Amino acid sequence: MFHYAFMVHALLAAGFVAVLSGLVGWFLLLRAEAFAGHALGHVGFTGATGAVLLGLKPLVGLVIATLAAGLGMGALGARLARRDIAIGMVLAFSLGLGLLFLHFYVAYAAQATALLFGNLLAVDRGTVIALAALSLVSLLALGLIARPLLFAAIHPEIAQAAGINPSRLGMAFLALAALAIAGAAEIVGVLLVFTLLVGPAATAQRLSRRVTTGLIIAPLLALAEAWSGLVAAYYTGWPVSFWIASLSFAAYILATLSRPALA
Amino acid sequence: MTGPRMTDPLPIVRADNATLAHGSRVVLAEASFTLVPGEIVGLLGPNGAGKSTLFRALLGLIAPRAGSITTLGRPARTGRPGISYLPQQEPNGQFLSAWDVVAAAHAGNRPGLPWRNRAARAAIDAALAETGAAGFAQRPFASLSGGERQRVLLAQALAGQPRLLLLDEPLTSLDPAAQAETVGLLSAIRARLGCTILVSSHEISPLLPVMDRVLYLARGQAALGPVDRVITGPVLSGLYGAPVEVLRAGGRIFVLPGEAPAALHQAV
Numbered sequence: 393m394f395h396y397a398f399m400v401h402a403l404l405a406a407g408f409v410a411v412l413s414g415l416v417g418w419f420l421l422l423r424a425e426a427f428a429g430h431a432l433g434h435v436g437f438t439g440a441t442g443a444v445l446l447g448l449k450p451l452v453g454l455v456i457a458t459l460a461a462g463l464g465m466g467a468l469g470a471r472l473a474r475r476d477i478a479i480g481m482v483l484a485f486s487l488g489l490g491l492l493f494l495h496f497y498v499a500y501a502a503q504a505t506a507l508l509f510g511n512l513l514a515v516d517r518g519t520v521i522a523l524a525a526l527s528l529v530s531l532l533a534l535g536l537i538a539r540p541l542l543f544a545a546i547h548p549e550i551a552q553a554a555g556i557n558p559s560r561l562g563m564a565f566l567a568l569a570a571l572a573i574a575g576a577a578e579i580v581g582v583l584l585v586f587t588l589l590v591g592p593a594a595t596a597q598r599l600s601r602r603v604t605t606g607l608i609i610a611p612l613l614a615l616a617e618a619w620s621g622l623v624a625a626y627y628t629g630w631p632v633s634f635w636i637a638s639l640s641f642a643a644y645i646l647a648t649l650s651r652p653a654l655a
Numbered sequence: 656m657t658g659p660r661m662t663d664p665l666p667i668v669r670a671d672n673a674t675l676a677h678g679s680r681v682v683l684a685e686a687s688f689t690l691v692p693g694e695i696v697g698l699l700g701p702n703g704a705g706k707s708t709l710f711r712a713l714l715g716l717i718a719p720r721a722g723s724i725t726t727l728g729r730p731a732r733t734g735r736p737g738i739s740y741l742p743q744q745e746p747n748g749q750f751l752s753a754w755d756v757v758a759a760a761h762a763g764n765r766p767g768l769p770w771r772n773r774a775a776r777a778a779i780d781a782a783l784a785e786t787g788a789a790g791f792a793q794r795p796f797a798s799l800s801g802g803e804r805q806r807v808l809l810a811q812a813l814a815g816q817p818r819l820l821l822l823d824e825p826l827t828s829l830d831p832a833a834q835a836e837t838v839g840l841l842s843a844i845r846a847r848l849g850c851t852i853l854v855s856s857h858e859i860s861p862l863l864p865v866m867d868r869v870l871y872l873a874r875g876q877a878a879l880g881p882v883d884r885v886i887t888g889p890v891l892s893g894l895y896g897a898p899v900e901v902l903r904a905g906g907r908i909f910v911l912p913g914e915a916p917a918a919l920h921q922a923v
Contacts, residue, residue: 424747535767535768536766536767537766538767539762539763539764539765539766539767539768540763540765540766542759542763542769543760543763544763545748545759546746546747546748546756546759546760547742547747547760547763547811548744549740549742549744550740550741550742550760551760551763551764552716552733553714553715553716553733553738553740554760554763554764555733555734555764556763556764597750598750601751601752601795602751602755603755603758603759603769604769604770607769
């Protein structure tokens with residue numbers, strides 16, 4: 393399996409993105425911004441199809457579109473990031489716009505499937521390097537803001553009184569989340585970003601009531617699910633994204649059954 | 656009753672002709688008052704009287720439209736060490752242990768990772784022990800009772816070693832037993848740490864055993880006075896806009912809704 397370059401590329405790309413997604417997802421859930429994250433993936437679809445239309449790599453469009461949308465949402469503050477109807481409208485419009493771009497890009501109808509559901513086995517060396525850079529930059533940034541981010545997520549009013557600017561922090565975090573989502577969309581597709589971003593984080597929050605263990609479990613779980621999914625796909629020939637989505641779902645169900653939610 | 660230490664020259668809070676507005680509405684006009692070290696002051700007044708706006712001004716989140724507000728001897732601004740604030744809003748992330756909820760606020764505005772070093776962990780443990788919350792600190796916050804939550808949140812406020820404690824409606828949604836428990840805790844905190852506590856409430860009775868003075872807000876006016884002079888039928892009736900009778904018996908004060916026709920129009 394490791395003598396195939398495409399498998400090595402896929403393992404590396406999935407590894408970088410999974411670790412970032414698990415960590416970002418843990419904070420995304422704590423901030424109750426999961427739906428905003430879902431919408432960012434869809435905005436990414438518009439970006440990716442636009443990039444393809446212009447002859448660029450989809451990842452370029454993904455990053456530009458999600459980053460712009462993340463910063464925009466952050467600038468409008470928690471008022472928008474948690475407003476489901478407004479986000480839902482933007483999400484639906486983004487998919488529609490992406491469809492139009494694909495319509496003009498008649499040569500590749502298969503491109504739609506790849507963008508929506510991922511195409512991990514087609515990741516090339518350049519994309520691996522881009523995803524590695526994206527993940528490392530995001531992880532460093534997250535490492536810088538993690539502490540105030542936790543403070544502001546759990547105690548928003550006290551954090552503000554302590555001198556934290558909630559809109560600047562929210563913007564920085566959604567920009568970070570946008571990068572993680574762009575990466576996840578490249579791996580599992582825009583429709584399945586939740587499998588890496590929300591699934592492992594939600595499972596971690598079920599399994600651990602500690603911040604530190606939660607922040608260790610979430611990325612490791614995302615990594616385990618991504619790599620196991622890849623290996624399973626290698627041996628079965630079924631789509632990688634199916635396996636990752638299924639493992640993510642199964643882990644969450646198991647965690648929920650073993651640790652029922654608190655009142 | 657433990658009296659405030661009037662000898663300390665430095666006021667903990669000083670409002671000087673301060674005018675506070677919430678949007679275009681003036682909630683406090685040219686108010687002047689001083690809080691001294693070690694006193695427990697009840698912040699009372701009808702809904703919308705500006706209790707929360709006053710807290711925001713003391714925290715430096717809004718600037719007075721006119722006049723000045725100083726805390727710990729300097730103009731009020733955000734991020735001032737020595738001031739702890741407990742908002743009415745419950746914390747998020749209640750699946751986390753009570754310990755982690757407290758730890759999240761500990762020096763939380765510093766950049767970096769949310770790991771706590773040994774000194775920080777010791778400070779958090781000590782604060783939890785101080786409020787009697789150590790026994791359930793490892794349980795998820797969501798599983799705690801109202802009284803237990805107040806103990807945890809007060810521990811969080813104490814971990815910042817405050818000289819001024821601002822508590823926004825800590826007794827709301829607590830049953831009478833838990834209210835008494837929390838009020839007793841405030842008294843113990845003041846006795847141990849000597850900090851000034853400003854605690855807002857829409858109920859007067861539960862705070863009576865510990866309040867040194869009352870700061871009452873109504874109709875844009877603020878007045879600060881000893882409990883005995885403010886907790887009277889005429890003043891409270893004017894404060895709530897409804898008849899209230901105050902009975903004193905056996906060293907206790909009973910505040911009862913009831914007829915007090917003579918007091919009805921003696922407004923604040």
